[in-house]
Amino acid sequence: MSMTFEASSSVTLLFDFWDVHGPAGMVLSVAVVLLLTVFFELLKVSRVWLGHRHQPAPPAFTPPFPNPLFPNAECHDSNAALAPGPSGSPLSSSPSESRLVPPEPRPPSVMNSWVHHGVQTLLHVLQVVLAYMLMLCVMSYNTWIFLGVIAGSTLGYFLAFPLLGEM
Structure with a gap:
């Protein structure tokens, strides 16, 4: 060959x-x-x-608090996100506020x-x-x-x- x-x-x-x-x-x-x-x-x-x-997948939300690396960056609606709801506790009342809580990740089945x-x-x-x-x-x-x-x-x-x- x-x-x-x-x-x-x-x-x-x-x-x-x-x-x-x-x-x-x-x-x-x-x-x-x-x-x-x-x-x-x-x-x-x-x-x-x-x-x-x-x-x-990575979490699909942004935290409602300012970035510690960039303290001068504005956080939109930070007061509204932490305002107490009708029951007196923060983040508890409206549906728009409930989306701030990340969904529980489901572990893949074995x-x-x-x-x-x-x-x-x-x-x-x-x-x-x-x-x-x-x-x-x-x-x-x-x-x-x-x-x-x-x-x-x-x-x-x-x-x-x-x-x-x-x-």
Whole structure:
């Protein structure tokens, strides 16, 4: 086997049955490798997305008291938030005041956590298998297959990157 890149249309990829002879077979093989690489990039982003989705969300409220780091910053309606309600206790009467109290975070159930971890593990194994398969495709030292992996990685990242911004 040659250890330098060559631009031939004959190559054996990964398995004995994936033996390419001719330009049509090479175009089809490059397309398959390109799609596998796009799937690999999308899989990486989906694992990150699932990891962020499983994390608890930060509290969705702002405290009614001034920031100790910036004492001169104004706190809007600080007197109204601490004004006693009809029962005489602060923060007790109106519905608008009740939203100042953060909701109780619900701890994720143990079963849900294990299912999430199992799914993440399966996706990780799939990602590693695809990565090694793509590496072995590149190690066929065929220029067209190498360019297919590079183009697939570029296209996959281009398609997947906007999804990272939506987390």
